[in-house]
Amino acid sequence: MAEPILAVSGLVKRFGGVVATDNVHFDVTRGEIHAVIGPNGAGKTTFVAQIAGQLRPDAGRIVFAGEDVTRLSGPQRSQRGLARSFQITSVFRDLSALANVALAIQAHAGHSFRLWRRADRDAALVEPARAVLADVGLAARAHVKSGNLAHGEQRQLEIAMALATRPKLLLLDEPTAGMGAEDSERMTAFLATLKSRYAMLLIEHDMNAVFALADRITVLVYGRAIATGTPEAIRGNDAVRAAYLGDDMPDRVA
Amino acid sequence: MRATPRLVAIAICLIVLAIVPPVATAMGEPYYLRLFERIMIFAIAAISLDLILGYGGMVSFGHAAYLGIGGYAVAIFSYYGVGSGWVHFPVTIVGSALIALFIGAISLRTSGMYFIMITLAFTQMLYFLGVSLEEYGGDDGINTDRSGFAKLIDLYDPWTLYYFTFGWLLLCLLISWRLVNSRFGMVIRGAFSNETRMQAIGFPTYRYKLAAFAIAGAMCGVAGALLANITEFVTPEYMHWFRSGEIMVMVLLGGMGTLFGPLLGAAVFLLLEEVLKEVTQHWQIIFGPLFVILVLFARRGLWGLIPDREDRDG
Numbered sequence: 394m395a396e397p398i399l400a401v402s403g404l405v406k407r408f409g410g411v412v413a414t415d416n417v418h419f420d421v422t423r424g425e426i427h428a429v430i431g432p433n434g435a436g437k438t439t440f441v442a443q444i445a446g447q448l449r450p451d452a453g454r455i456v457f458a459g460e461d462v463t464r465l466s467g468p469q470r471s472q473r474g475l476a477r478s479f480q481i482t483s484v485f486r487d488l489s490a491l492a493n494v495a496l497a498i499q500a501h502a503g504h505s506f507r508l509w510r511r512a513d514r515d516a517a518l519v520e521p522a523r524a525v526l527a528d529v530g531l532a533a534r535a536h537v538k539s540g541n542l543a544h545g546e547q548r549q550l551e552i553a554m555a556l557a558t559r560p561k562l563l564l565l566d567e568p569t570a571g572m573g574a575e576d577s578e579r580m581t582a583f584l585a586t587l588k589s590r591y592a593m594l595l596i597e598h599d600m601n602a603v604f605a606l607a608d609r610i611t612v613l614v615y616g617r618a619i620a621t622g623t624p625e626a627i628r629g630n631d632a633v634r635a636a637y638l639g640d641d642m643p644d645r646v647a
Numbered sequence: 648m649r650a651t652p653r654l655v656a657i658a659i660c661l662i663v664l665a666i667v668p669p670v671a672t673a674m675g676e677p678y679y680l681r682l683f684e685r686i687m688i689f690a691i692a693a694i695s696l697d698l699i700l701g702y703g704g705m706v707s708f709g710h711a712a713y714l715g716i717g718g719y720a721v722a723i724f725s726y727y728g729v730g731s732g733w734v735h736f737p738v739t740i741v742g743s744a745l746i747a748l749f750i751g752a753i754s755l756r757t758s759g760m761y762f763i764m765i766t767l768a769f770t771q772m773l774y775f776l777g778v779s780l781e782e783y784g785g786d787d788g789i790n791t792d793r794s795g796f797a798k799l800i801d802l803y804d805p806w807t808l809y810y811f812t813f814g815w816l817l818l819c820l821l822i823s824w825r826l827v828n829s830r831f832g833m834v835i836r837g838a839f840s841n842e843t844r845m846q847a848i849g850f851p852t853y854r855y856k857l858a859a860f861a862i863a864g865a866m867c868g869v870a871g872a873l874l875a876n877i878t879e880f881v882t883p884e885y886m887h888w889f890r891s892g893e894i895m896v897m898v899l900l901g902g903m904g905t906l907f908g909p910l911l912g913a914a915v916f917l918l919l920e921e922v923l924k925e926v927t928q929h930w931q932i933i934f935g936p937l938f939v940i941l942v943l944f945a946r947r948g949l950w951g952l953i954p955d956r957e958d959r960d961g
């Protein structure tokens with residue numbers, strides 16, 4: 394197997410008595426979509442937050458693109474090509490969709506101690522931002538305040554902001570969260586188009602999306618990775634069925 | 648540019664400020680010069696606080712510290728015979744920025760209530776430092792000469808002093824206008840709006856907030872140096888927490904996170920004080936409720952009450 398883009402080993406995170414991440418070993422290879430599934434409260438978001446650098450693990454090591462990033466800050470990891478999206482939409486609600494994405498572009502366009510020129514007329518930021526918005530299908534909504542976008546559009550903006558940082562690995566925390574069936578399918582189709590360009594760690598509750606997109610699936614229960622394997626292997630895994638999937642499981646790979 | 652009500656308001660404000668000296672002189676009321684100088688100086692202080700408070704969400708409850716630093720820079724250098732404004736103002740700017748860097752470096756590691764309390768505590772320390780420096784008048788304060796600029800600018804000429812202050816106000820407005828719309832300004836505003844997201848997209852927000860804190864300190868320092876020049880007197884009262892509160896009230900009154908709001912806030916605050924003091928010595932009894940009503944009902948202060956063209960919207 395090729396050298397993984399992300400390799401997590403022995404990761405532990407405790408919140409008081411709760412072990413939210415329990416000695417997890419995990420990797421994502423280049424070009425792969427590795428899905429993480431598990432019941433509510435299994436520790437999926439906590440896991441992603443440690444990889445992206447918002448939370449400090451209590452133990453373990455995170456190696457990204459050959460570099461140990463365990464001690465790096467969130468911004469430093471972003472600069473190295475780790476991008477995350479948030480389960481609960483986290484955008485700049487008072488800024489336009491375009492300005493949201495432009496800010497993400499700006500974060501990766503050198504330092505921001507530029508005190509004089511207007512940022513909103515800076516073609517070096519606005520042009521690439523437009524391109525990313527067009528990519529996710531929000532071009533027509535560029536000037537709408539992001540707080541006024543429909544929920545589905547805000548979810549698209551979430552992804553756009555991650556893409557705008559030109560990442561090597563996307564950490565997507567339930568991109569279809571709160572979406573209706575139709576929007577959800579559209580998002581899944583869009584993520585499929587990204588597959589050739591980015592490696593992804595995909596957290597999803599929508600099993601159709603997971604089985605449509607994932608190359609590998611890891612099942613997290615009470616902070617522990619109880620199984621990792623291809624969608625077929627996971628589907629056939631008794632422990633997984635017992636712990637989590639149950640009736641949710643689609644009979645066929647969608 | 649279309650003449651929106653806000654642009655008209657800005658134009659009126661600036662024109663009024665520009666014609667105060669001839670009008671006051673014609674009316675035989677030189678006192679108005681002093682009043683409007685004070686308004687402009689506190690406007691500078693409020694504009695600088697708004698940079699970090701309104702745009703950056705940093706609730707500094709110790710902003711008066713820099714008034715004191717600017718004031719004492721003028722007074723102490725004058726005391727030792729260095730009367731040059733070419734020294735006073737650069738020292739004020741650099742000194743205020745450095746002290747703000749120090750205070751900011753520590754207080755920006757906290758947030759919320761802790762941030763408010765730490766900024767207050769640092770300013771209280773400076774206040775008591777001022778009180779304890781007997782050499783420079785301690786509690787009683789110290790008289791000072793005005794800054795000299797050779798033959799170029801004579802601050803003992805009332806009109807010159809007035810337009811010198813006005814010039815600084817215009818400069819500060821220009822700087823903060825450019826700043827808040829620049830890349831740097833976007834980082835500061837983004838960090839206020841959603842700091843988690845800012846860090847997730849790759850901004851090390853701390854250093855930018857710290858720089859903004861220092862810039863605001865330097866700007867407020869200039870206000871202090873100007874205040875020393877118009878009053879020819881500096882006391883630790885410049886740094887009293889009450890002052891910090893007043894500057895904050897001016898920002899809230901005029902409109903947080905707006906460019907001209909602080910100027911409007913400073914003007915209305917000081918003019919109301921002037922008028923209400925005629926009615927009662929405890930003028931805050933009247934001002935207080937007015938202020939509360941305004942803050943409750945106008946989120947963006949007085950400035951927010953002036954209509955703007957509608958934002959584009961979905």
Ligand SMILES: Nc1ncnc2c1ncn2[C@@H]1O[C@H](COP(=O)(O)OP(=O)(O)OP(=O)(O)O)[C@@H](O)[C@H]1O
Nearest residue numbers: 408411413431432433434435436437438439440480
């Ligand atoms: N900041 C925190 N402080 C204390 N406990 C926390 C914190 N964040 C998460 N937890 C706990 O850790 C566990 C894992 O939470 P997490 O949000 O990672 O789960 P999840 O798998 O993302 O759930 P969901 O599917 O609902 O999004 C839960 O028991 C949660 O209550």
Ligand SMILES: [Mg+2]
Nearest residue numbers: 437438439480
């Ligand atoms: Mg979650």
